[in-house]
Amino acid sequence: MRPRVETVFQTMAMDLIERVIPAIGPSYHQGTVGMIATLLAIVSEEWDRAASRRIEENNRLREMFKQAAPAINDPALRSRIFQLAKTADHDFHITALENNNSALRAALIALHAHVETQTSTEARKVEAAIWHELAKSTERRRLMSAQF
Amino acid sequence: MAALEASLAEYIQLKMPAAAENRVDQLAQISGGASRQTYRFRLSYRERDDMRERRLILRRDPSASLIDTDRKIEFAAYKAFFGTSVPVPEVLWLEDDPRHLGSPFFIGVEMAGLETSPSRILMEPYAAHHQKIAEQKWSILGAIAAHDPAKLGLVGVMEPVAPENCWKRELDYWEGVLDSDELIPQPIIRAAIRWMRRNPPRPAQKVSVVHGDYRTGNFLFDEQGRIHGILDWEMAHLGDPLEDLGWSLNRVWCWAHDDRRGGLIAREDAIKIWERASGLKAAPDAIHWWELFATVKGQGIWVSSAHAWETGANKDPILVLSSWALMNSQDRAALELMGRLG
Numbered sequence: 001m002r003p004r005v006e007t008v009f010q011t012m013a014m015d016l017i018e019r020v021i022p023a024i025g026p027s028y029h030q031g032t033v034g035m036i037a038t039l040l041a042i043v044s045e046e047w048d049r050a051a052s053r054r055i056e057e058n059n060r061l062r063e064m065f066k067q068a069a070p071a072i073n074d075p076a077l078r079s080r081i082f083q084l085a086k087t088a089d090h091d092f093h094i095t096a097l098e099n100n101n102s103a104l105r106a107a108l109i110a111l112h113a114h115v116e117t118q119t120s121t122e123a124r125k126v127e128a129a130i131w132h133e134l135a136k137s138t139e140r141r142r143l144m145s146a147q148f
Numbered sequence: 149m150a151a152l153e154a155s156l157a158e159y160i161q162l163k164m165p166a167a168a169e170n171r172v173d174q175l176a177q178i179s180g181g182a183s184r185q186t187y188r189f190r191l192s193y194r195e196r197d198d199m200r201e202r203r204l205i206l207r208r209d210p211s212a213s214l215i216d217t218d219r220k221i222e223f224a225a226y227k228a229f230f231g232t233s234v235p236v237p238e239v240l241w242l243e244d245d246p247r248h249l250g251s252p253f254f255i256g257v258e259m260a261g262l263e264t265s266p267s268r269i270l271m272e273p274y275a276a277h278h279q280k281i282a283e284q285k286w287s288i289l290g291a292i293a294a295h296d297p298a299k300l301g302l303v304g305v306m307e308p309v310a311p312e313n314c315w316k317r318e319l320d321y322w323e324g325v326l327d328s329d330e331l332i333p334q335p336i337i338r339a340a341i342r343w344m345r346r347n348p349p350r351p352a353q354k355v356s357v358v359h360g361d362y363r364t365g366n367f368l369f370d371e372q373g374r375i376h377g378i379l380d381w382e383m384a385h386l387g388d389p390l391e392d393l394g395w396s397l398n399r400v401w402c403w404a405h406d407d408r409r410g411g412l413i414a415r416e417d418a419i420k421i422w423e424r425a426s427g428l429k430a431a432p433d434a435i436h437w438w439e440l441f442a443t444v445k446g447q448g449i450w451v452s453s454a455h456a457w458e459t460g461a462n463k464d465p466i467l468v469l470s471s472w473a474l475m476n477s478q479d480r481a482a483l484e485l486m487g488r489l490g
Contacts, residue, residue: 028177035465105333135490
């Protein structure tokens with residue numbers, strides 16, 4: 001789509017903030033339009049990276065699951081992690097990538113809780129890798145406008 | 149708006165039978181917390197031979213809100229603190245019967261001409277008064293903690309809790325919100341919850357009134373940096389006073405995009421002011437636990453706001469904005485507190 005979606009949304013957001021909001025009387029409606037402008041700005045930032053960050057994260061989680069499997073003592077969880085490690089993203093719609101991401105992150109919670117209870121060196125390595133990945137996941141999602 | 153003005157005038161007539169020629173006008177919706185629809189209006193009436201005028205606030209329940217709260221508790225908290233060292237607006241009437249205005253509501257007195265906005269507080273003339281505002285903000289929070297809930301008449305209104313159970317009751321509740329409302333998995337906050345259960349805090353020094361949403365954005369201030377009213381008591385309850393302090397220090401309220409809490413002062417300075425005013429101690433391990441709890445509670449609210457928008461009738465953009473804008477920051481705050489941000 002040209003003009004580019006992110007540019008269009010960013011421009012529209014600025015238009016609402018600079019031109020429309022000052023022309024609106026009651027403060028409540030000003031606030032509502034301000035929130036809509038902020039939502040447009042967030043979408044403009046997210047648009048271009050939306051598929052990329054999900055594919056990257058899904059692949060990193062699958063790779064971590066491959067490495068982690070030997071540290072899992074619970075057979076059911078080990079099987080679940082193994083199965084997910086073998087999956088791949090074939091449908092690149094955001095909703096499909098998001099569904100895969102949710103399945104992987106739900107399993108990540110179970111894996112994290114499991115290794116926390118283990119005392120082996122392997123478990124500590126997996127736990128460290130999980131924390132590293134969780135910190136990276138917040139970098140991928142970070143917004144320019146965020147307070148933190 | 150005309151129909152609501154007429155209904156309001158009829159209702160107020162029931163509450164003020166001695167007043168004549170009741171008239172409601174200038175009704176306008178304003179921003180006022182996330183859980184109720186808030187309107188300001190002018191009430192005019194005749195009392196004996198004099199025409200009188202009052203500026204009032206209507207807080208009405210919406211069909212679905214960001215926070216599920218009990219208006220009776222909110223109303224009781226305003227009533228209890230009115231006239232004390234904790235400044236609050238006066239509230240007048242609480243109405244549970246939806247036949248008057250379509251849903252339950254309460255009415256209070258407007259404190260006009262004041263500011264609440266977290267973005268405006270960063271600008272002049274307010275920016276010159278940050279230290280003064282901060283002194284009052286955390287002193288008032290300390291005063292809330294210092295007040296005896298029994299003397300305030302709130303023990304029978306708010307659910308009691310033992311000092312050693314404050315943390316568990318709150319953590320159970322907000323974990324339950326995540327269980328029921330999360331639309332996508334939350335691995336960081338789930339890890340925080342597990343850590344918190346393995347490392348519970350010491351019992352509360354005392355059980356006090358907890359405001360529940362004490363932050364920049366929920367108090368009224370003027371151009372000289374004076375705080376005139378603490379608002380939005382919709383999540384008030386009895387609990388550990390460190391809960392409020394932890395919430396006020398939450399990273400997502402760092403409106404200036406730096407380390408200053410509430411966009412005002414450093415974390416350590418805020419804690420010192422609170423300790424002085426409350427007469428209590430914020431032991432490092434205890435306040436750390438409650439700051440981490442604030443990230444769980446925050447994520448619970450952002451998750452439930454997204455859920456409410458996606459599944460409910462309320463399509464207010466605040467429900468989406470709070471979710472989109474704050475969830476990742478809240479995760480980062482939790483990671484920082486756990487020493488895992490990298």
